Amino acid sequence: MSTWLAALPWMVLAIAIPLLGALAAFVQPRRAQVIGLSFSFLTAGAAVGVVLDFITLGPQQHAVGGWGAPLGIDLVADGLSILMLGMSAVVGVAVSIYARAYFVPYPDKAPRFWPLWLFLWAALNALFQSADVFNLYVTLELMGLSAVALVALTGSGPALWGAMRYLLVSLLGSLAYLVGVALLYHAYGTVDLTLLAERADGGLQLAVPLGAMIAGLLLKTGLFPFHVWLPPAHGSARAPVSALLSGLVVKASFYLVLRLWFTFVPEGEGLPLLLGCLGAAAIFWGSIQALRQKRLKLLVAYSTVAQLGYLFIAFPLAGLEPQMAWSGSIYLALSHAFAKGAMFLAAGAIMTQGGHDEIDELDLVVDRMPLTLAAFALAGISLAGLPPSGGFVGKWLLLESAMAQGKGIWAAIIIVGGLLTATYVFRVLGFAFTRSEHHHERHEVPAAMEWTALLLALGAVLLGFVAPWALPLLDGVLP
Amino acid sequence: MSSALLYAGAGMGLLLVGVWALVLRAHLLRKVLAINVMGSGAFLLLVGAGAMGGGPVDPVPQAMVITGIVVSISATALALALVLRIAYATGKAALPEDRERDLMDREGR
Numbered sequence: 001m002s003t004w005l006a007a008l009p010w011m012v013l014a015i016a017i018p019l020l021g022a023l024a025a026f027v028q029p030r031r032a033q034v035i036g037l038s039f040s041f042l043t044a045g046a047a048v049g050v051v052l053d054f055i056t057l058g059p060q061q062h063a064v065g066g067w068g069a070p071l072g073i074d075l076v077a078d079g080l081s082i083l084m085l086g087m088s089a090v091v092g093v094a095v096s097i098y099a100r101a102y103f104v105p106y107p108d109k110a111p112r113f114w115p116l117w118l119f120l121w122a123a124l125n126a127l128f129q130s131a132d133v134f135n136l137y138v139t140l141e142l143m144g145l146s147a148v149a150l151v152a153l154t155g156s157g158p159a160l161w162g163a164m165r166y167l168l169v170s171l172l173g174s175l176a177y178l179v180g181v182a183l184l185y186h187a188y189g190t191v192d193l194t195l196l197a198e199r200a201d202g203g204l205q206l207a208v209p210l211g212a213m214i215a216g217l218l219l220k221t222g223l224f225p226f227h228v229w230l231p232p233a234h235g236s237a238r239a240p241v242s243a244l245l246s247g248l249v250v251k252a253s254f255y256l257v258l259r260l261w262f263t264f265v266p267e268g269e270g271l272p273l274l275l276g277c278l279g280a281a282a283i284f285w286g287s288i289q290a291l292r293q294k295r296l297k298l299l300v301a302y303s304t305v306a307q308l309g310y311l312f313i314a315f316p317l318a319g320l321e322p323q324m325a326w327s328g329s330i331y332l333a334l335s336h337a338f339a340k341g342a343m344f345l346a347a348g349a350i351m352t353q354g355g356h357d358e359i360d361e362l363d364l365v366v367d368r369m370p371l372t373l374a375a376f377a378l379a380g381i382s383l384a385g386l387p388p389s390g391g392f393v394g395k396w397l398l399l400e401s402a403m404a405q406g407k408g409i410w411a412a413i414i415i416v417g418g419l420l421t422a423t424y425v426f427r428v429l430g431f432a433f434t435r436s437e438h439h440h441e442r443h444e445v446p447a448a449m450e451w452t453a454l455l456l457a458l459g460a461v462l463l464g465f466v467a468p469w470a471l472p473l474l475d476g477v478l479p
Numbered sequence: 480m481s482s483a484l485l486y487a488g489a490g491m492g493l494l495l496v497g498v499w500a501l502v503l504r505a506h507l508l509r510k511v512l513a514i515n516v517m518g519s520g521a522f523l524l525l526v527g528a529g530a531m532g533g534g535p536v537d538p539v540p541q542a543m544v545i546t547g548i549v550v551s552i553s554a555t556a557l558a559l560a561l562v563l564r565i566a567y568a569t570g571k572a573a574l575p576e577d578r579e580r581d582l583m584d585r586e587g588r
Contacts, residue, residue, distance in 0.1 A: 164565060
C-alpha cells in the first residue's frame with residue numbers, strides 16, 4: 001500500500017487534482033460546495049505527497065508526458081518550491097473550510113467561487129513547480145485571470161473597478177515578463193532555468209530581459225510605488241478571496257522574483273539597493289495608510305502593502321550573508337501568508353457578524369466573538385514580529401544579517417516598521433474593547449469561520465517553533 | 480536590414496503604442512484594445528527575435544506564440560466581460576479616476 005502511494009506522481013497530481021475539481025464544480029453547480037471542499041482536501045494531500053517525497057528522496061524532477069527539457073515541460077520541486085506548496089496547502093485548506101460556511105447565505109456566489117479558487121490553486125501549484133520561464137509565464141497568467149475573476153465575484157461597482165484595475169495591471173506585468181522571456185530566448189536559445197543559469201553571462205543582453213521581467217513581477221507583487229491597485233482589489237473582495245489574494249497570490253510573483261534572482265545572481269549594488277529602498281518606502285507608506293483607514297478590510301489590505309516591503313529588505317542585505325538574509329525573507333513570506341490569511345478571515349467573520357467593518361464602530365466585539373478577536377491578535381503578533389511567532393523568526397534573521405554587516409539603517413527600518421505594525425493592530429483591538437454609541441444589527445457567525453481563522457493564526461505563531469526544521473530545507477537553493 | 484529585425488522592431492513599436500494608449504485612454508474598451516496591441520507586439524518580438532539567428536527558422540518561439548495567443552484570448556474575454564459588467568453597474572465604461580475625462584478622448588488627453 002505504502003509503496004503504491006509513494007510511486008504516485010504527486011507533483012503532477014498537485015496540479016491535476018485542483019484542475020479536475022474546478023471542472024467538476026463548474027459542471028455541477030448545485031454540488032459545488034461539496035465538490036470544492038473535497039477536492040481542496042485532495043489537493044492539500046497531493047501537496048503533502050510532494051513534500052514527503054522531497055524529505056525522503058531529495059529534490060524531485062518530473063518530465064511531463066515523458067518529454068524532457070528543453071522542448072518539453074519539466075516540473076521541479078526543490079526546497080523553496082515545497083515550502084511554497086506547503087504554505088498554499090495550509091492556507092488553502094483553512095480558507096476552503098471557512099468558505100464552505102461563509103458562502104451558505106450566498107447560494108448564487110458559491111458555484112462561482114469554487115471553480116475559480118480551484119483553478120487558482122492549480123495555477124499556484126504549477127507555478128511553484130515550473131522550471132522554465134515560458135511555462136512560468138503561462139502559470140502566472142492563469143493565476144492572474146482566476147484572481148481577477150475572484151475579485152469581481154463581489155459584483156458591486158467598486159469591486160468591479162478594483163478587479164478591472166487589477167486585471168490591467170496584471171496583464172501589463174505579464175506582458176513585460178513575456179518581453180523579457182522573448183529577449184532571453186533570443187540571447188541564449190533556451191527557456192529552461194537550469195540551462196539559462198549555465199549560459200547566462202551577464203552584460204546588457206542579460207540585464208535588459210531580467211530588468212523587464214523583474215519590473216513586470218514587481219507590478220504584480222504590488223511593491224511600492226506599484227501598490228495602488230492592491231488595497232482596492234484586496235479590500236473589496238469577499239473575505240475568503242481577500243485571504244487568498246493577500247496570503248498566496250502576491251507571494252507567487254515574489255517567489256518568481258526570487259527564483260529569477262537565484263538563477264541569474266545579478267551582479268552590482270544598484271538594483272538590490274533600489275529594491276531595498278522601495279521595500280522601506282512600502283513599509284512606511286503602507287503602515288501610515290493602514291493607520292489612517294476607517295474600514296477594517298482596507299487597513300488589513302494596506303498592511304499587506306507594508307509587509308510586502310519587508311520581503312524586499314533582503315536584497316541589499318544579501319551581499320555578505322546571503323543565506324541568512326534570504327532565509328529571513330522567505331520565512332517572513334511564509335508567516336505573512338498564514339497571518340494575513342487569518343487576519344482577513346477574522347475581518348470577514350467580524351463583517352458577517354456586524355454587517356459592516358467600520359473600525360471605530362466595532363462595539364465590544366470581543367464579548368461576542370472572543371475567538372475571532374484572538375485570531376486577529378495572534379495574527380497581529382506575527383505581523384509585528386513579536387516572539388515566538390514565525391514573523392519574529394523572519395525579522396530576527398533579517399535584523400541579524402543587517403547588524404552583522406554593520407548596516408544599522410536597515411535594522412532601524414525593520415524595528416520602526418514593527419512598531420508601526422503593532423500600532424495599527426492595537427488600534428483595531430482598542431476599538432474592539434470599547435462600546436459604540438450606535439446600535440448595530442447582529443448576526444450569527446458559523447463556528448467554522450471563527451475556528452479556521454483562529455487555527456490559521458495559531459499556525460502563524462507556531463511557525464516560529466518549526467523554523468529549525470523548515471529553514472534547512474532551503475539548503476542548496478539559496479545562492 | 481533583415482526581415483526578422485524588421486519584425487522585432489515593429490513588435491517594439493507596437494508595445495510602445497500599446498503602453499501609450501493604456502495609460503492615456505480613459506474608455507475601458509480602448510484600454511483592453513491597448514493590451515491586445517501590446518500582446519501582438521510581444522508576440523512579434525518573440526517570433527522576430529527567434530528568427531534573427533539566420534539559418535532555418537526556429538519553431539520553438541512560434542509554439543510559444545500559439546500558447547501566448549490562447550492566453551491572450553482568455554484574458555481579453557475576461558476583460559470584455561468585466562467592461563460590460565462595469566458599464567451595466569455604473570453606467571460608464573471607465574474607471575472612477577478617469578471619469579472626468581472625456582470618454583471619447585477628444586479633449587481628455
